[in-house]
Amino acid sequence: MKVNIEEKKNKLYAIYDQYEKDVAEFKRSSACVIGCADCCIDVGKIEITTLEGIIIRDNIITFEEPLRSEIRERLEKNRVEIEQKKLVRCVFLKEDKTCLIYHIRPFSCRQLYSVKRCDGSAPAMHRQAVEIARQTVRAIQKLDSNGYSGHISHILYLLDNRNFRRSYLHGHFEPQKIASFGKSHKIMINRFIST
């Protein structure tokens, strides 16, 4: 049965909104400012679900050339560098250190804030907010129940495969078809992630 992707997207946006409400009190003491992009540079993990990947992929398709090709090249470079265990700059970070896809950025980015300037160190978040974020990730994975989670460049790579994309959008659950890629690229099967 074909997945009602629009309905799932709306549920995802509702989860994002709920998270913002739940952590609003904590984020009030955030030191984050526009143009500070420490969490987008030299990051090892920008993990997304396939559902978030579909939204980002659909957005990339709307980019004018040469930007669209540049993003594709940067994603390819990201994939190679991650395999070399390098920390990478997010492909969507603009020269002015703002985000090209801010309105549809994945939860991996939304969850982050810091009560002090990071200056190369990890963000300092309230413990309660970290726990709410953990539960939110689980809710998103549960919503994307026939999908996967992994590095943004790997999930977008999977979604570029027409057969994979069609199978996913039709609601099929066929983890055996990506078993080899999944194992070597640390792709998680959402349905099998425990709470």
Ligand code: SF4
């Ligand atoms: S998607 Fe946007 S907010 Fe997230 S890491 Fe990339 S540039 Fe930063």
